[in-house]
Amino acid sequence: MYKFEFFKPVDLHEAERLVATNAEYKFLAGGMSLVPSLKMRLSKVAGLVDLGDIDSLKGIRLEDNNLIIGAMTSHETVASSELVKKAIPALSWLAGGIGDPMVRNRGTIGGSIANADPAADYPAGVLGLKASVITNKREINADDFFVGLYQTALYSEEIITAIRFPIPECAGYVKLRNPASRFAVIAIMVAKTFDGVRVALTGAGSHVFRISEAEAILTKNFSPTALNSFYIRSEELNSDIHASAEYRAHCFKSIASRAISISLSETGNKKLS
């Protein structure tokens, strides 16, 4: 690891100001992705601005028909929240399947979204549920947020403050996980949202993406067998050391069918009373 400065501001403006003073200062959330990459010298910083003491970035609340989850909320807090379990059980399930207990207790939703790992779980949740990313400057639609491999629409000094999840009619998340890291070999979020059916795939490309042909089929017939004669083209998927594109294409149909079944089950349909 290289030498760097360390700051722990207690308010958002101070964090923003600090990062604006030096292009090589970075925000630190749970450190679960950033610290290993610094240790392996895959990235370098002149300073870390730890967001851990900024209370306004933590917590989960219900606002109208939206769940607002603070950026510094840990995966474990999301997974165990009664509010999330009731409003969007698929999101609670997704968070509970991330990594191991240490990763879930340290890692945060904001860090995961900002990192935009191509095999991470939350990007599928954010895109599939038509969430939006709230920052200290603006609110960004999920459709405009993930732009490439580890690339998002964020400016370098922009801080994610929260994610807004509109509560869907129903949703299901299914992941075929890597048995070692638990990252997605391929995973899918299927949801019936206020804006129609959405299907988001993670682990299968350079970044999370939607499958519009599958969405059109499910709009007409939202059932576990609806995609039986739909074939995702393997040329649209990636091959890597974990799986070939053909294998991912083969798995797509069964994970999609399971995600739809979950959406239609009592669990996927749980509603706030």
Ligand SMILES: Cc1cc2nc3c(=O)[nH]c(=O)nc-3n(C[C@H](O)[C@H](O)[C@H](O)COP(=O)(O)OP(=O)(O)OC[C@H]3O[C@@H](n4cnc5c(N)ncnc54)[C@H](O)[C@@H]3O)c2cc1C
């Ligand atoms: C062993 C292991 C297994 C894992 N398994 C999984 C898995 O199964 N599924 C999965 O999805 N993930 C997995 N992860 C990744 C994990 O979820 C991380 O928590 C997440 O990717 C990063 O979150 P973090 O809070 O640790 O962010 P950090 O590592 O602290 O930061 C990551 C990046 O985001 C930026 N950042 C952080 N917060 C903000 C903010 N509020 N605004 C703007 N930028 C910000 C940082 O500057 C940095 O560039 C795993 C990690 C490990 C180490």
